[in-house]
Amino acid sequence: MTQGHVNALNPARFPRRTVHLDFHTGPDVPDVGRDFDPATFAQPFRDAHVDSVTVFAKCHHGHLYYGTDRPERHPGLSPDLDLLAEQVDALHAAGIRAPIYLSLQVDEYAAREHPEWVAHDENLKIARWTPSALEAGWNILDLSSPYADYFADQLDEVLRRFAPVDGIFVDMCWSQPSLSRWAVDGMRREGLDPADADHRMRYADLVAHRYMARYTAMVEKALPPEAVQGVYYNGRPKTGLPKERQFLRHVEIEGLPTGGWGYAFLPYVARFVRPLGMPTLSHTGRFHESWGDNAALKPRAALLYENSQMLSHGLTSGVGDVLHPRGVPAPAVYELIGSVYGHIARCEPFVEGGRVVSEVALVVDPGLGDRPGASNIGAVRALQQLRVQFDVVPPTADLAGYRAVVVPESTPVDDDLSERLAAYRRAGGAVVLVGPALLRGGTEPALLRGGTEPALLRGGTEPALPGLPVEGLAPAPAGEVFLACEGVPGVPEDFPVISHGSRLTARAMPGAEVLARVVAPYFPRSWDRFCGHSYTPPADPTEEVALAVGGGVAAVAVPLLEAFHDHGLEPYRRLLGAALDRLLPDPLVRAGGPVHLETTVVRTDTATVVHLTSFVPSRETPELDLVHDPFPLVDVPVSLRLAAAPRSVRLQPAGQELAWEHDGGYVHVRVTTADGHAMVVVEHD
Known part of the structure; x- marks a missing residue:
């Protein structure tokens, strides 16, 4: 590959079906790239409907895989093999991008x-993934040390090449x-206390x-001006994106459900x-468990579920793989990926140029990061099961485009939020x-205590909004x-349901509709007085x-969402559903079927598409x-709110015509499918 290679691919087209091709290869592996063949390397990806493959310049072992005089070049890589350059050229020749x-x-x-460049903890021990240096595991570098310049030199060489x-x-x-000497000096220069x-x-x-700003400026010079994909910094919390989007042209979400992220992530x-x-x-992974589980494949149904879920949320798809050190993609892996990407490719035309439609905002504390804790995950699960079309937003988000807002316990x-909610309500x-x-004041998020205890009040006694349907709020x-x-459908009125977690006292205001009252036990349970x-x-x-x-307000005095996460009681979800039915009697979508069914709505210029995703982990x-x-x-049964009768309704990608009825407000269909993911495509003016 010569310097100044021209990429003939369209940089303005965002990749749709990608592979993240891990290549973390230790220095003791002797035959790196031995079987690599540039003439055949790209074919498995092309056959699997892949349009972008992320390939390695530098791995976790710190080794480089391109032609360079730097000593970090992998010692097991043949001196005459510029592996990265040949991978990029082979992929480009096949019309496949190569980030x-x-x-x-x-x-x-x-x-x-x-x-000395390794980060140090508060005990001046080096930061590692494992507690002992005698265990296999990664060291963690300190970007306040000269390592930041070391990496910049590597990045600069890659960009020039x-x-x-x-x-x-x-x-x-x-x-x-870190408490390295560079970090301590840096904190003191900033007026910060290293002991805090x-x-x-x-x-x-x-x-x-600072390093994101520095490295982004370097990368931007090596991108075509019209590129939609730039540099991405993996490992940053997505809740930080409102501040960090200045460094990015695009976003990538890593989340392997079996690798610690879970299916709620x-x-x-x-x-x-x-x-x-x-x-x-x-991107998810083809692994049975997580990264590094190289010799295990997940079932096709799992990979289909994960990628169908991505598509339904308006994301493009990605699958993680690990390339064998000898440089040949495994046929079994790409047969698996191709069987899923074939379905995704058939679905894509029906949502081309579309946007996901939501009518409810779940307001979360961005300080919780990508591990949102019990109340937020409980809210996501309950709202999904209720077929609510919703976004997750920070307290500073513009709420004007939503019909309802849910503020969970944490x-x-x-x-500021109280005043914004009041304006939204008006x-x-x-x-x-x-x-x-x-209550206006604040909470102590349950996440900070591992998500096992209820959220507690931390101050505040003033109502969060004027005109609440309850009064007398107090712990x-x-x-x-x-x-x-x-009046809660599906919940017997003559059978009191246990309420888990702490609560607020509350009395109903005149005219308020009460959906749940508090029933006291005969006496409080204690060690010396109990029953059962x-x-x-x-x-x-x-x-x-x-x-x-x-x-226009639902006041929930018990930790309903947190309790739903921890205990999964169906009446908790039904209570939330009953409250939303009062506030939004005409939701965008109604759907029957099993409780696990996930629905999302995408609107294009000519159609509204209802994704139906049905898998059970x-x-x-x-x-x-x-x-x-x-x-x-x-x-x-699936019903979509639509003012005028549609031109046609089809189940895609099967191409099946569906019988439909329009009652002036909703179009109604009934769906039968065994595929796990299908789309009701309602074409309209």
Whole structure:
């Protein structure tokens, strides 16, 4: 490959079906790239409908895989093989993009040659992925040390060799606190106290933003002006994107459900990212578990579920793989990926140029990062199961485009958010406030305590909004109570349901509709006075209310969303659904079928598309939720709010005409499919 290579691919077209081709190859592997054949390398990707492959310039071991005089070049790579250059050329010849990967905070070569560059914790121990240096694991580099310049030199060489690049993927980019001498000196220059953990974290964020600004400026010079894909810093929390988008042209979401992320991760993060309007791709992995599980493949149904979910959230698809050190893609891997990407490619034309439509905003605390805790995950699961079309947004988001807002237990309602919610309410928007969010002041998020305890009040006694349907809000005494539900479909009115977690006392205002009242036990349970195995039985209803609706506001005095996450009781979800039915009696979508069915809506210039995604992860090992088969949908009713009758309704990508009825407000169809993912495409004017 010669310097100044011209990329003939269209840089303005964002990749749709990608592979992240890991190549972390230790220095003791002797035959790196031995079987690599540039004439055949790209064919498996092309056959699998792949349009972009991220290839490696530098791995976690700190080794380089291109032609260079730098000593970090992998010792097992033949001197006459410029592996990266030949990979890029082969992929480009096949019409496939080739973004380039470099590892940042994990670099074993640099850590061995310069141990002083490794980050140090508060005990001046080196930061590692493992507690002992005698265990296999990565060292973590400190970007306040001269390592930042070392990496810049590597990046500069890659950019000079390969410009114009299809994109740069910089990995391992979290904010790393450190007490190295460079970090200590840097904190003192900034007026920060190295002995203060919060100051160390603030400095780590500052260091990250500085290197992102520096490296982005370098990469931008190597990108075509019209490129939509630029540099991406993997490992940064997506909730930080409102501040960090200045460094990016696009977003990538890494989330392997079996690799520690779980199946609740993507729906939460995708709903937060998509309102930002940035091109976004997501990638799972072909691995049974996580990265490095090289000799295991996941079932096709799992990969189909994960990529169909990406498509339904308006993201483009990605699958992680690991290339064998000898440089030949494994046929079995690309047969698997191709079988899934074939389906995705057939679906893409029906959502081309479309946007995901949401009518409810879930307001979350961005300080919780990408691990949002019990109340937010409980909210996402409940809203998905209720077929609500919603986004996840920070408190500073523009709420004007949403018909309703849900504020969960762990979101502090400070003065600014309180005033913004009041203005939103005056403009006609509906509001659901849960637990501590009913009071202006703040919360102590349950996430900070591992997500196992209820959110607690941290101050505030003033109502978060004027005109609440309840009064007398105050922390209730500890102890179990029960909920007597009224007018909640599917919940018996004569069977009080246990209420888990702390609560607020509340009385209904005149005219408010009460959906749940508090029922007291005979007496509080204690070590010296108890009845039965778990809690004292319910006795009599009280004047306290647990959920009341009135004036466009639903007030939930119990930690409903957190409790739904922790305990999964169906009445909790039904209570939330009943409140939303009062506030939004005409939702965008209604759908029957199994509770796990996921629905999202995409609107194009000529159609509205309802994604139906039906798979059931099951816990089959102590830590893994696995998917083996799609879950068939049989005669499932689906209704889409539509003012005028449609031109046609089809089930895609099968091309099946669906019988439909239009009642003046909704178009109604019934769907049967065994494929796990299908789209109801409603064509209209």
